[in-house]
Amino acid sequence: MTESKAAPRVGEKLPARTIGPFSAADLAEYAEISGDSNPLHLDLAFARGFGFTARPVHGMKLLAAFEPMLRDWRGDLAVIALTGQFLTPVLEGEAASLTARIVKIEQSEKTFVAFLRLIAHTASGAPALMGEARLTPVES
Amino acid sequence: MSATPAVQHMGPLRATASPEVVAAFRLATGWREAEGPPPASFPVIVMNLPEIGGAVRAAAHEVGLPVHEAQHFEYVRPIQLGESYDLMLEFRREHEPARLIVTAEVFATDGARVGRIVSTLRLIDPAAIPGAAIPGADSQGATRP
Numbered sequence: 001m002t003e004s005k006a007a008p009r010v011g012e013k014l015p016a017r018t019i020g021p022f023s024a025a026d027l028a029e030y031a032e033i034s035g036d037s038n039p040l041h042l043d044l045a046f047a048r049g050f051g052f053t054a055r056p057v058h059g060m061k062l063l064a065a066f067e068p069m070l071r072d073w074r075g076d077l078a079v080i081a082l083t084g085q086f087l088t089p090v091l092e093g094e095a096a097s098l099t100a101r102i103v104k105i106e107q108s109e110k111t112f113v114a115f116l117r118l119i120a121h122t123a124s125g126a127p128a129l130m131g132e133a134r135l136t137p138v139e140s
Numbered sequence: 141m142s143a144t145p146a147v148q149h150m151g152p153l154r155a156t157a158s159p160e161v162v163a164a165f166r167l168a169t170g171w172r173e174a175e176g177p178p179p180a181s182f183p184v185i186v187m188n189l190p191e192i193g194g195a196v197r198a199a200a201h202e203v204g205l206p207v208h209e210a211q212h213f214e215y216v217r218p219i220q221l222g223e224s225y226d227l228m229l230e231f232r233r234e235h236e237p238a239r240l241i242v243t244a245e246v247f248a249t250d251g252a253r254v255g256r257i258v259s260t261l262r263l264i265d266p267a268a269i270p271g272a273a274i275p276g277a278d279s280q281g282a283t284r285p
Contacts (some may be wrong), residue, residue, distance in 0.1 A: 019170060026168075035165045035188025040205065050205070050266070057224075059208050064169035064181040079180040081214040134214075 005076050005137045007112040011126065013101040013115075014073045019065050020095035021123075022057045027092060030061050054093055059086030062096055062120045062129050069098055070116070070133060084118065084128040084131030094123045100133070111137055143174045146233050148195065152226035157219050178219040182209060186227060186260050187242060195231050196261065199240045203263035206240065215255035217248075224249055238263035242245070 017031045024042075036058055039046040047055045051068035070079060090096045097120065104115040113136050115134075120129035163174035167184050186192065200206045219225070225246050232241045240261045246254040 030168045033161070033168050034185050035193070036208075037188075038206070040207075050264075059186050060181065061169060061210060063211060064165075064179060064184075065182060067169070067179045068171045072156070078218060079215075081212075082180045083212040085210045086208055 001004055006107050007107060008074070008102050008114055010102050010105055013099070015067045016063075016068065016098065017098045018095050019062075019098060020029065020057070020090070021093050022061075022090065022095075024055060024092055026061075027055055027057060029057065030058050034058065034060065052089065052091065054091040056089035056091055057094075058097075059084065059089075059129060062086075062098075062117075063131060066098055066100065066118050066120075066131070070135065073100075076138055078138045080113070080135035080136050082131070082132075084129050086129055088126040088128050090120075090124055090128050091124050096123070096128055097121045099122065103107070148165065148231040149229065150191065150195065150231070151228040153186075153189070153191055153229060154224055154226055154249075155183075155189065156224040157182065157221055159221055160260075161185065162221055177221055180213050180215065180218075181211075181221060183213065183244070183246065183255075183257050184259070187257070192229065193227075193241065196240060196242070199231070199233060199261075199265045200263060204265040204267075205263070205265050206261040208259065209239070209262045210258075210260040212254065212258040217252070217254055219246075219254065225254060 011101055027041050031041055040050060041055055041058055044055055067079060100116045100118050102114055103117045106113040113134050116133045118131040119127060121127045157178045162178045162182060166176060166179060167174050196206055214245065226249060228245045231244045234241065240263060242259045244257040246257065248254055
């Protein structure tokens with residue numbers, strides 16, 4: 001982990017991370033904690049009724065998984081904004097890969113904001129999530 | 141049945157970043173340590189509080205399954221472990237395609253602004269999906285409509 005408060009370089013890529021594969025128990029645990037108990041994530045027959053071959057993983061579980069990845073990369077930066085658009089579902093039994101890179105730095109006299117493009121892919125390579133994070137140095 | 145108004149407001153609704161719930165959320169979302177500050181994504185759980193879930197269900201009742209399409213968090217100061225916050229909520233309905241956009245403005249109990257959370261839900265009519273996959277992917281909303 002880098003502990004410098006220097007701004008990262010535009011174009012820098014974070015180490016990719018694979019999460020999952022996700023089990024039905026993983027989905028049930030997230031549903032219980034988050035309160036998102038939509039049957040699409042929990043009831044296989046219901047999910048199949050909507051055309052899925054397995055229960056889809058909560059998109060928020062993917063978006064939230066970027067945060068420990070960002071923390072491991074630069075523990076001296078804090079997330080001040082996080083956005084995600086949920087695209088292709090990741091299904092129960094599948095893994096997902098998370099990637100991120102710096103797309104812009106806004107530098108001011110005393111601090112900076114780093115803009116990161118976030119992309120999660122399904123195991124087959126389809127985009128599962130596209131998003132953005134904005135990070136700034138933690139105030140000491 | 142009368143249609144839900146295009147924009148509804150609710151609040152203030154008080155919510156607390158309970159250490160136990162934050163720890164469970166961290167472990168369920170890939171953090172190695174349960175102990176630590178609330179992640180930026182943690183406040184998504186307030187979107188499933190009964191008061192908010194009821195409004196989502198009301199919209200879903202008119203159309204169909206709420207499907208989580210997008211999520212946004214932004215902060216002027218971080219959420220603190222154990223602290224309580226007041227949420228001012230806006231529920232905005234869009235049509236063609238049907239959506240419910242829930243915006244929560246987050247304030248500290250002293251009134252200082254903390255941030256904003258926006259959840260965008262597509263409302264999918266199951267009858268319009270003859271066995272096909274739903275475009276737009278994730279689902280949200282407390283219960284089956």
